Amino acid sequence: AQSVTQPDIHITVSEGASLELRCNYSYGATPYLFWYVQSPGQGLQLLLKYFSGDTLVQGIKGFEAEFKRSQSSFNLRKPSVHWSDAAEYFCAVGAGNAGNMLTFGGGTRLMVKP
């Protein structure tokens, strides 16, 4: 069965600073990987996804993520954080042989200091 670990429960960065959120997955084959963002009281919004091809994927809101098979990681990055990026971020893995159901990590709550 697939699993996802997000090692950082909370992260605080200053506005304008760079950001990296970590995600490690466990899955026997090439996974489908996703990052979602959730603002308070809202549903989850898809930031970006990886299925195949270029291991560096670009998403919305200036985010990018890099798939590293050797490290079983799919870390999310942003070069300059804005106050509006404060939210909870979820990494998810989808497995082709399980009907593409998504397994989510525990989430990382991002706080942005002015």
Place this chain on the structure above:
Amino acid sequence: DARVTQTPRHKVTEMGQEVTMRCQPILGHNTVFWYRQTMMQGLELLAYFRNRAPLDDSGMPKDRFSAEMPDATLATLKIQPSEPRDSAVYFCASGLVAGERGYTFGSGTRLTVV
């Protein structure tokens, strides 16, 4: 933008009462998921459907939960009888086969059982 619509947004009910949550997936999407989100457990997959057929509902307590798709425009999640431990936010998500475009989440139903 196409949206997944969930009703009601909020529900407060007494223990033992029946609760029905509804989801209207995006038109044309053939895969529907139900997730539950709590502080303690994070996002848990309860059930999912492909072309209205249930593929996996192993995450649901079978004695009290049931999920159905009476037609392609409506998915329901029912709890009978409800218990305080069912208090959570319930999300519906929809997408296409293989999920290459990711899945779109609704805004959720916040259920409180007192």
